[in-house]
Amino acid sequence: MLNFASDYTEGCHPKVLEALTRSNMEQLTGYGTDTYTESAKNRIRDFIGCPDADIFFLTGGTQTNQTVIDTTLRMYEGVVSAQSGHVNCHEAGAIEYTGHKVMALPAHDGRIDAEELDRFVKSFYDDSDHDHMVFPGMVYISHPTEYGTLYSKSELTAISGVCRKWKLPLFLDGARLGYGLMSKSTDVTIKDIAELTDVFYIGGTKVGALCGEAVVYPKGDAPKQMVTMIKQHGALVAKGRLNGVQFDALFTDGLYTEIAKNAIDRAEELKKVFADRGYSFFINSPTNQQFIVMPKKTLEALEEKGVIYTNWEPYDEENMVVRFCTSWATTREQIEALAEIMDARNS
């Protein structure tokens, strides 16, 4: 089996597991008050260069998006997102469930455009009837996006500028942030993100942890009583150590970026495997998710050989868009094995 279906097919990185094992029988206090959690927060504060950042650990991405957005918005506000944003498409209505509209902007390979955002907000306030409408209350972007694409620093700066102009908090969904930071073609650093956004999260589930996302308020201005609201959203785990120990390990000795780099290196090799064999890419992704246009027949043959991938969407009668992911766990041998299977198939 060669499984490229997603970046959450394995458990956690061995060093994370080691940390869990090492600390397992220590008696610690609950609900995120333990020493590992405190240490993890400090390591993250160092990593992002914000000594005063407020940090909270939640369990998964949808939960994090739901809790951050609901606790940031005022009752009469909605969240602006790309049409293709995870919060708009694939969270079973978790945002609306908390009472807020997702206000969709056009997606450009998964990204929103600063000018379109500005026009959208301006036209809202220009509308004399806007008191009867949902107010744009914050902006959600994902980086990498759901299509593996990235914002450039100038794009992110422009979006941040529009947000500040209109006093809209900017929230960056970093479910796969590590892969974005380690991309060969990005000029966005974690410090840029900490400076340009108001809240973001550093994804653990898809970057080496069993579970866990670190929500960061870089300016230290988290909502009042955030822990109470996390609990109210069903998102506070009793054994907070589970998140704390994992993030403490991920942010020790550069593990988080090191393992993210592996995914990027493997993705580059993966791209070459497809490009060398003449396949075209649905989207030009510089991260660990690759979207390839492939004939259905080829895909069937690959499946027979045990290659697993994700069907993304139909391309035309004969072709599908499929997703192949690499991760911290992908090995060079797996990429080579894939190449061999593809060549064997053609012989």
Place this chain on the structure above:
Amino acid sequence: MLNFASDYTEGCHPKVLEALTRSNMEQLTGYGTDTYTESAKNRIRDFIGCPDADIFFLTGGTQTNQTVIDTTLRMYEGVVSAQSGHVNCHEAGAIEYTGHKVMALPAHDGRIDAEELDRFVKSFYDDSDHDHMVFPGMVYISHPTEYGTLYSKSELTAISGVCRKWKLPLFLDGARLGYGLMSKSTDVTIKDIAELTDVFYIGGTKVGALCGEAVVYPKGDAPKQMVTMIKQHGALVAKGRLNGVQFDALFTDGLYTEIAKNAIDRAEELKKVFADRGYSFFINSPTNQQFIVMPKKTLEALEEKGVIYTNWEPYDEENMVVRFCTSWATTREQIEALAEIMDARNS
């Protein structure tokens, strides 16, 4: 340090950790569709004697109570609970957050009374104005209760009878279910619970797991699209294996009950330590939570020696009610060390 503050001070039972370690690099599908999760469900079905049970794994107790209650109730209904019920007191309003009232009945050492429940529901329907009131829509009990107490089989049967008479689903919060099942003085088996309730959960977080609760619909009648609603509540983890592997291990070779029995055995010893030294119990608890009335001065002395416990509530000017917990991880040596410290203190 001798930490008796709660039953979630350690990580997970070594065999659970072993299972996580063994399976760590296996590539598995996400969101609870993996083979370990399936195996865990089947082992639980065997354990409870319900081959058709619907089972879902969630991460923590508040999340589980919130999701089960909200997906069971109709919009105009509330949940009936003991005044002291966890959903009424210590979940930061997680139930009301989903739109439903918690309707409190008197608590008798943490338990509700079947007759009082019947009278409450009858008086609701007798009230000619009840169309303008919140309808009782389900009944929540905890077993063990928040005070460590248990329902007897006849009490549980009576409550179940009242629920069926009024067509109210009965939900049993089993955050500490293992400790309840292994109590020396219970006549309630897991099969009784499966028969007498409509939905219950088997707690993992407090009985040997890092996280995780198994929600069981013994009759196989879970709400339609339950997975979608779990996602909508932010409660669906991507790496469902985290719950699956742990519960698979807990329900292999009787581990769950075996480790729960350890907590009970230690609790019996703990009770003896206090009783022998003349302390009285605030509540007569047959499970792993013990509530003891102790002079503040004694407590200070214990703290100095590194004994950790939980302050429960003031008793009178000079005494406090404190909670000492045992768990799957408590050793005989720890109990003996506590006894020594107590005696040393007095010498």
Place this chain on the structure above:
Amino acid sequence: MLNFASDYTEGCHPKVLEALTRSNMEQLTGYGTDTYTESAKNRIRDFIGCPDADIFFLTGGTQTNQTVIDTTLRMYEGVVSAQSGHVNCHEAGAIEYTGHKVMALPAHDGRIDAEELDRFVKSFYDDSDHDHMVFPGMVYISHPTEYGTLYSKSELTAISGVCRKWKLPLFLDGARLGYGLMSKSTDVTIKDIAELTDVFYIGGTKVGALCGEAVVYPKGDAPKQMVTMIKQHGALVAKGRLNGVQFDALFTDGLYTEIAKNAIDRAEELKKVFADRGYSFFINSPTNQQFIVMPKKTLEALEEKGVIYTNWEPYDEENMVVRFCTSWATTREQIEALAEIMDARNS
């Protein structure tokens, strides 16, 4: 027929109807931007002595309580109310529906007690676990209460003091405020209410209007975007004139208090009818709702003669507590007719 069942059995006071008729064909702007609404607001500002008050007109009591409470509370807060408070008992869970717990205090003839409130809030903050609990976020009182009783000025001052000490907004439900203000035994004026509370409403539905409640923020500090949130709660009527014209009439030439006084005068006569004939009162109510203990047989006889009242609750085997209401519309003739029927019955 002699109908004393409630204070909303008739339409509106003739002068209110006249105002609706007079203004009917005027073309006015919508959603409360019309000139009558503006005039009504100014008249109310005069009446309460607060030239800067923010005022909004809503349609009914439950809607008003729901909207005011939900827009005042933070997400993690609940509203403190007497156990017998309308929001706790008779609004079909409208408060919980918006995500907030109603936190019940003991009711003393419908009133809460300032000291008990203080102890409740203090004990919340004293509880080391309070971050996992619902925060008391505002205080709800009704004046008159659901039992027709009133707070004295010193009681109201004490409650207000506790609220300010703990920074809890105080909300007074004035569904029957007019009757409270005109009671013979009250020392609370509208200016006291404007000074001692943070938000209150002046009920129209039960005091001479077809519908409508005037929500008043005496200090002019209504929540931002209140109109948008009223709309979001389904509570903004297109023809805002319906409320505006009615309240404009009610607050012209003292109509509101004049018609409320009629209800009080009639209630005094009503009380005498019952007292003279030896009946006892369940509660000593100084307003337009009277609660009388009467034998079931007597009630049957009254019903046969066409007397209508409201069954409140069983008193004992042979007696019921029943409610008789007067209103702006009750006439002396109706009271006399009731007296005659009662005497005829006995002859």
Place this chain on the structure above:
Amino acid sequence: MLNFASDYTEGCHPKVLEALTRSNMEQLTGYGTDTYTESAKNRIRDFIGCPDADIFFLTGGTQTNQTVIDTTLRMYEGVVSAQSGHVNCHEAGAIEYTGHKVMALPAHDGRIDAEELDRFVKSFYDDSDHDHMVFPGMVYISHPTEYGTLYSKSELTAISGVCRKWKLPLFLDGARLGYGLMSKSTDVTIKDIAELTDVFYIGGTKVGALCGEAVVYPKGDAPKQMVTMIKQHGALVAKGRLNGVQFDALFTDGLYTEIAKNAIDRAEELKKVFADRGYSFFINSPTNQQFIVMPKKTLEALEEKGVIYTNWEPYDEENMVVRFCTSWATTREQIEALAEIMDARNS
């Protein structure tokens, strides 16, 4: 002043006012249990040809949409609407506030297309990931639409067919239903609507009443405990007579359709005024809302003469789209006066 800004500038139709006046001092029971409400329901049952219809009276349009949609949808479902639908654009997020996503389809002059609806639902179920998405749970259409346009009988039949194929309740927002039914160019009767939809409402606020909308479940299958849920949504008025008397009058002797016809006749004359003078229509509306493209300069001149209309949206640099409405209250004299002003302006 010549006010064409909306169809809710006047109070109520004189005959409605007469009915309110006539019944004003009658003592009636509350919350919609009165005899006028019952009579109104029966008259509406006759009008729509559905003797078993369930009917409820609410106060306004947003409230009605919110309550009907929220009580129809399951927790995990959203409502499908045209992009331009009132629930999607102009209700301050009232639908999302209740936890549900509005799922927007392309609007064709305000209408959705049956085939696009079918494709949308099919592609949802074809998506292998749809358990992680919001389920389409009902379909919302307005008739007339927000642009004054109407569905033809064949369009409505096609949409109804798609809804039944996918088991999606079809909800028709009839805020201006009277004007739709009386349009010269419609082939859709009230009986068609009763047959083809699952729930609809007959607007009163914009068609002759002071307030009030009649929600109709033509098959008599309203949600269980609908009154309780209406109360829970803050939408149950104590003096239900206010709605009952008005609708009873509107459906006596064909008043509702007669006054709607007046609006249509005036709209035809209005269209002629503009068309004769060479103005073009932004949309071809067969009902009482007319959308005209006019030079900003012309508009300024009209305003100076006291003509009031609604700015809809910018058309180009020099022109605006404006809305002129007629209503039950518009007179032929008003249309003639408008024509005179327009001609005077040009001379």
